[in-house]
Amino acid sequence: DVVMTQTPPSLSVAIGQSVSISCKSSQSLVYSDGKTYLHWLLQSPGRSPKRLIYQVSNLGSGVPDRFSGTGSQKDFTLKISRVEAEDLGVYYCAQTTHFPYTFGAGTKLELK
Amino acid sequence: EVQLVESGGGLVQPGRSLKLSCAASGFTFSNYYMAWVRQAPTKGLEWVASITNSGGSTYYRDSVKGRFTISRDNAKSTLYLQMDSLRSEDTATYYCTRGGYWGQGVMVTVSS
Numbered sequence: 001d002v003v004m005t006q007t008p009p010s011l012s013v014a015i016g017q018s019v020s021i022s023c024k025s026s027q028s029l030v031y032s033d034g035k036t037y038l039h040w041l042l043q044s045p046g047r048s049p050k051r052l053i054y055q056v057s058n059l060g061s062g063v064p065d066r067f068s069g070t071g072s073q074k075d076f077t078l079k080i081s082r083v084e085a086e087d088l089g090v091y092y093c094a095q096t097t098h099f100p101y102t103f104g105a106g107t108k109l110e111l112k
Numbered sequence: 113e114v115q116l117v118e119s120g121g122g123l124v125q126p127g128r129s130l131k132l133s134c135a136a137s138g139f140t141f142s143n144y145y146m147a148w149v150r151q152a153p154t155k156g157l158e159w160v161a162s163i164t165n166s167g168g169s170t171y172y173r174d175s176v177k178g179r180f181t182i183s184r185d186n187a188k189s190t191l192y193l194q195m196d197s198l199r200s201e202d203t204a205t206y207y208c209t210r211g212g213y214w215g216q217g218v219m220v221t222v223s224s
Contacts, residue, residue, distance in 0.1 A: 041157075049149075049157065051212035060212050092157055100173045101147075101159035 002027050004093055006104030012112045013083050021107045023076045023093035030073060030097070037097040040069055040078045043106075044089040052091075053078065085111070114138040114213045118206065121218035124198055134191040134208030134215055141189035142166075144211070148182060148193050150204035151217075160206070161193065175201075198222045 003026040013019050029036045040053040051060045053069035056076060066081045080087055088111060093104040120132040132148070147162040161182040162171045170182050181194040191208055198220075205217040 043157075048207060048214040048216055050214070054212060094157070099162075099171050101162070103157040103159070106156050 001100055002029070002095055002098050002102050004095060004102050004104040006091075006093055006107050008107060009105065010108040010110065012110050014112045015083060015085060017083050017112075018079065018081045019083060019109070020080075021078045021091055021093075023071075023078070023104050025074045025076075025095055027098065028073045029076075029095050036072065037095060038069075038071065038076050039094045039096065040067075041092045041094060041103075042087070042089050043092065044086075047089075049092065080109075083109070114210070116208045116210065116213055116215035118208050118215045118218035121206065121220045123221045123223065125224050126199060126222055128198055129194070129196045130198065130220060132193040132195070132206055132208075132218060132220070134193075136189045136191065136208075136210070139210070141184075142186035146182075146184060146191045147209050148191075149207045149209055149214075150202075150220075151207070152201075152204040155204075158204075163191070195220070 005024045007022045011019055029038045036056050038056050041049040041051050043049045052063050052067050057069045068079045070077050088109050090106040090108050092106050115137045117135045124130050144165055148160040150158050150160050163182045163184055167184045179197045183192045200222050203222050205219050207217045208215040
């Protein structure tokens with residue numbers, strides 16, 4: 001199975017601050033079609049997960065452009081510019097290149 | 113508007129069965145792969161199973177292979193998860209998902 005290693009496990013931030021979350025995979029996430037199926041999700045407290053970014057850097061529907069994703073092969077980063085209160089929750093990276101699909105353990109974003 | 117509404121959860125004894133349903137609306141159901149993802153209490157996300165748009169191919173994580181069956185009825189725009197021989201470690205909230213869209217989840221508790 002592809003292991004997704006997310007760091008840090010938690011972040012304490014002030015509103016308006018920018019933060020980055022790292023996600024490293026144990027195998028390349030480039031699929032045979034040339035695309036990289038690495039995604040970022042946010043699970044706000046008590047809510048279902050919501051996809052923020054798909055295929056490394058594509059913003060999901062309705063997601064503000066304060067969120068951005070970069071990376072390639074096995075090394076990926078989610079950046080949140082100017083954190084807002086609604087951004088709090090647990091962030092997960094996920095890969096859907098290889099079965100079984102796997103998720104990172106999550107990064108909990110809290111207010112300082 | 114895309115909507116995914118799960119149902120069928122509840123409390124069940126170990127070794128018994130349960131069938132989850134996910135009613136989809138707001139998109140052409142037969143055009144999309146679908147999946148089930150679960151989340152044990154206070155834990156992270158875990159992919160369970162996926163099915164192609166026609167239902168011709170299915171994929172499972174090892175721990176549920178032979179016990180769970182994913183299926184779909186494209187005429188009814190409904191996804192299913194038949195869960196047999198349930199174990200305590202199957203206790204989780206089960207989410208129906210289509211790419212960037214997730215249902216509200218349904219709780220399954222396996223306990224005597």
